């Protein structure tokens with residue numbers, strides 16, 4: 362049984378775990394068994410909000426007394442959503458597409474508590490500009506970073522300087538959990554010391 366003030370992170374992402382821990386939160390982890398919506402032609406804000414809520418709702422149903430945090434991150438460029446690449450070839454195509462351009466990283470946050478009916482939703486966007494990347498630069502990056510579990514086929518936190526020229530907004534939003542918005546929500550709920 363969960364105690365009333367238990368916080369649960371509904372995520373398998375090691376980055377989200379690390380970022381939430383950095384905020385000083387005490388929490389458990391339970392991974393939601395859901396199928397995420399991943400239509401490349403969808404509205405990215407709606408998609409991340411939908412997927413974050415799916416994850417939080419699933420875990421909240423299992424732990425009705427807990428406060429559950431779900432998140433979802435995607436990359437949006439030229440009207441298309443880039444989710445996690447299927448394989449290295451797919452990641453290469455994504456990096457070619459992102460090369461020399463500015464894209465937006467969207468993260469949706471959903472906080473739920475089934476017992477109290479708590480429902481909070483938040484969305485954060487960060488603009489990221491890529492360096493122009495030729496084939497050698499893409500090869501060099503993919504030689505160092507495993508892109509397969511990262512939206513858009515890259516990780517700014519792993520050798521980001523090889524591919525990213527700059528960004529505007531929250532850095533941790535790109536990594537998967539915007540700590541500024543998360544801190545505000547958890548503080549309001551009395552879940553941060």
Ligand SMILES: Cc1cn([C@H]2C[C@H](O)[C@@H](COP(=O)(O)OP(=O)(O)OP(=O)(O)O)O2)c(=O)[nH]c1=O
Pocket residue numbers: 371372373374376377392397416432433434435436445466510511512513515516517518535536537
């Ligand atoms: C753009 C970018 C994404 N990412 C990651 C953040 C997310 O973990 C991942 C996008 O996939 P998500 O589906 O948002 O999350 P996940 O499957 O890793 O974890 P869970 O659904 O269990 O919460 O891409 C980086 O780590 N660095 C980056 O620079």
